[in-house]
Amino acid sequence: MNLQEQLEQVTAARVSRYNNALYILKHPELFEELSILCFSSDKKMATKASWVFEFVCKEKIALLEPYCDYYIEHLPRVTHDSIKRPLSRILLVLLEKLKKDNSITKYLNKSQEQQIIEMSFDWLIGDEKVAIKCYCMRILFLLGKNYDWVHPELKLILEQNIAAHSPAYKAAAKDILKKMHL
Structure with missing residues (x-):
């Protein structure tokens, strides 16, 4: 399952957002794609990506530092x-x-x-x-x-x-x- 497919399964429930953030933290190579999806023209995808992005960054904000310019x-x-x-x-x-x-x-x-x-x-x-x-x-x-x-x-x-x-x-x-x- 690719990241977009996984994000489609995310709900507003805290546990859903948190579990998806844990997945990203275990696979930090997906962080760049997640950060790009936060700004997607697909509002639903961008919303779900930003929910997960928030949880990931709260746990490990250092992941964002190389992408500060883009963000x-x-x-x-x-x-x-x-x-x-x-x-x-x-x-x-x-x-x-x-x-x-x-x-x-x-x-x-x-x-x-x-x-x-x-x-x-x-x-x-x-x-x-x-x-x-x-x-x-x-x-x-x-x-x-x-x-x-x-x-x-x-x-x-x-x-x-x-x-x-x-x-x-x-x-x-x-x-x-x-x-x-x-």
């Missing part, structure tokens, strides 16, 4: 929420690891950082689901440490929008505002 280049083109949510979460996990290892500049150039910042602001102020917005505000907080204009802009957006959003958005926004101390 960052294609991420802003994603339009479906079911794909944006896991992929934005993985971007946050990647940035947290790179920040912790002090290796962001090893894997991301300034142009890519700016592309991520632009996309994150677009998704934060756009008509996205709350989880995506929460990942984006955390991404912006991390990258904003390297760009002096990002935190003030993020603060302004969060303060303007906090009253109109869900409790999850409010909690994440309050946490970010507290961390920024602006």
Whole structure:
């Protein structure tokens, strides 16, 4: 069974996504194909691939590092929420690891950082689901440490929008505002 056939069997059930991720972890040579399928024009395939991709990357984010260029280049083109949510979460996990290892500049150039910042602001102020917005505000907080204009802009957006959003958005926004101390 090839990877696409296997992904067709994936369901939204956590155990299904996890078991398929374990298969990829046992066969890391399939990771590149999985990452490409996350950006497939077949929405159903891209959704299932991104579900599995999230679980794989949460277990072993280092698999993504050689494919950062491809991932960052294609991420802003994603339009479906079911794909944006896991992929934005993985971007946050990647940035947290790179920040912790002090290796962001090893894997991301300034142009890519700016592309991520632009996309994150677009998704934060756009008509996205709350989880995506929460990942984006955390991404912006991390990258904003390297760009002096990002935190003030993020603060302004969060303060303007906090009253109109869900409790999850409010909690994440309050946490970010507290961390920024602006």
